[in-house]
Amino acid sequence: MTRVRTVAVIGGGIAGPVAALALRKAGIEATVYESHPTTADGVGGTIAIAPNGMAALDIVGAAAPAAEVSWPVHRQVMTVGRKRLDLPGLAGAGPLHVVQRSDLYRILAADVPIQYGKRLVNAVQGAGGVTAAFADGDEIEADVLIGADGVHSTVRRLIDPAAPGPHFTGMVAMEGRSPLTVPEEPGTMIFAFGKRGFYLYGPALGGGTTFGVNLPHRPLTVAEARAIPSPRWKETLLEVYGSDTPGGDLIRALPAEELTVNGALHIMPPVPHWYRGRMVLTGDAVHAPSNSSGQGASLSIESAIELAQCLRDIPDVTDAFRHYESLRRARVEKVAARAARTNSVKAPGPIGRALMPIIMRAFMRFAMNPEKVIGPEQRYRIDWAKTL
Numbered sequence: 001m002t003r004v005r006t007v008a009v010i011g012g013g014i015a016g017p018v019a020a021l022a023l024r025k026a027g028i029e030a031t032v033y034e035s036h037p038t039t040a041d042g043v044g045g046t047i048a049i050a051p052n053g054m055a056a057l058d059i060v061g062a063a064a065p066a067a068e069v070s071w072p073v074h075r076q077v078m079t080v081g082r083k084r085l086d087l088p089g090l091a092g093a094g095p096l097h098v099v100q101r102s103d104l105y106r107i108l109a110a111d112v113p114i115q116y117g118k119r120l121v122n123a124v125q126g127a128g129g130v131t132a133a134f135a136d137g138d139e140i141e142a143d144v145l146i147g148a149d150g151v152h153s154t155v156r157r158l159i160d161p162a163a164p165g166p167h168f169t170g171m172v173a174m175e176g177r178s179p180l181t182v183p184e185e186p187g188t189m190i191f192a193f194g195k196r197g198f199y200l201y202g203p204a205l206g207g208g209t210t211f212g213v214n215l216p217h218r219p220l221t222v223a224e225a226r227a228i229p230s231p232r233w234k235e236t237l238l239e240v241y242g243s244d245t246p247g248g249d250l251i252r253a254l255p256a257e258e259l260t261v262n263g264a265l266h267i268m269p270p271v272p273h274w275y276r277g278r279m280v281l282t283g284d285a286v287h288a289p290s291n292s293s294g295q296g297a298s299l300s301i302e303s304a305i306e307l308a309q310c311l312r313d314i315p316d317v318t319d320a321f322r323h324y325e326s327l328r329r330a331r332v333e334k335v336a337a338r339a340a341r342t343n344s345v346k347a348p349g350p351i352g353r354a355l356m357p358i359i360m361r362a363f364m365r366f367a368m369n370p371e372k373v374i375g376p377e378q379r380y381r382i383d384w385a386k387t388l
């Protein structure tokens with residue numbers, strides 16, 4: 001029988017609510033504390049959940065509702081200028097599921113207690129538990145505290161003040177739904193290397209074309225990015241993508257006010273300490289592999305569930321956290337390393353730009369071997385029924 005009875009989960013994004021769902025399934029009381037004042041209804045862009053992420057969501061009962069509101073991607077194509085390459089899929093692995101972020105949050109939050117407007121500012125550990133302090137002056141106690149508070153995690157600094165922070169990838173993300181249609185089958189996603197930047201697009205559910213850009217840019221915060229008026233962002237996008245086909249036309253046809261600014265894209269370097277005492281990290285707080293992996297959300301869901309499984313089966317908290325790290329570290333660092341290679345192709349430095357034709361040929365060859373490249377990522381399955 002586990003000694004952990006109560007868990008405070010900091011962060012109500014993806015990893016936090018999934019951890020709480022899995023803990024409650026394991027018979028452990030869990031409450032989520034989220035800094036935003038309200039739910040994320042209608043806010044944010046889209047996110048693609050990989051087959052491994054859907055399989056993990058199934059353990060907490062969220063895969064079917066997520067699939068219902070998603071757009072399945074059955075075909076992926078890469079274009080480099082006019083060159084077009086069908087990316088072979090993983091046999092029998094199932095599609096990617098593209099879902100509105102706010103829909104996923106709503107599904108995950110339906111069955112867990114979440115307190116909004118609770119920004120964690122400090123946590124103090126005692127012999128048998130943790131006292132968490134919030135910006136509004138409230139304090140709560142729990143046996144264990146999980147930091148699922150994203151790439152700029154406060155809990156990561158509380159665990160280790162010298163912990164590394166996220167690295168900026170050199171790109172800013174934006175997305176929109178252009179009224180233009182593209183001559184592609186529904187369920188197709190195109191990954192396009194334009195003349196000066198990377199973008200992706202595909203036919204949108206209900207008409208038009210969904211597109212997203214990874215715009216090469218100087219670092220800036222989400223607040224700074226959103227403070228720039230959308231007509232100004234549209235001009236910048238046209239400077240970079242204006243002569244790309246169909247990228248330039250998709251952007252020109254989109255009313256500027258319908259552009260969603262997601263903000264700067266980050267990647268986490270390896271984090272030396274995943275836990276200390278009764279505090280532990282999960283999700284982007286400890287392993288954000290950047291959007292280029294297509295795995296950030298899926299790995300967050302997996303880690304949250306495997307952490308809950310360790311707390312369910314291993315009575316000593318330190319042993320449970322040690323086992324959790326041993327299950328997850330190599331896997332998540334490998335995915336981040338793959339994504340870092342992709343980032344260097346999307347946003348090359350001066351030497352990278354000169355070597356781009358050679359790099360691109362190697363990159364395309366690499367993409368043609370999905371079983372080796374993404375097979376281990378997407379075929380991963382958690383055995384929840386197994387006792388650790």
Ligand SMILES: Cc1cc2nc3c(=O)[nH]c(=O)nc-3n(C[C@H](O)[C@H](O)[C@H](O)COP(=O)(O)OP(=O)(O)OC[C@H]3O[C@@H](n4cnc5c(N)ncnc54)[C@H](O)[C@@H]3O)c2cc1C
Pocket residue numbers: 010011012013014015016033034035036046047048049050118119120121148149150151152153154173174262263264265282283284285288289290291294295296297298299300
């Ligand atoms: C533009 C973009 C596109 C992406 N596309 C994909 C994709 O297609 N597929 C994919 O798998 N991944 C994608 N990702 C990555 C994915 O979004 C993340 O990996 C995932 O959201 C991580 O979930 P999380 O719960 O760990 O962190 P988050 O989703 O960042 O949630 C953290 C939560 O903690 C809260 N919080 C922060 N600090 C505190 C505090 N002190 N106190 C209380 N609460 C706090 C935040 O408000 C937030 O709600 C993308 C990321 C970006 C930026």
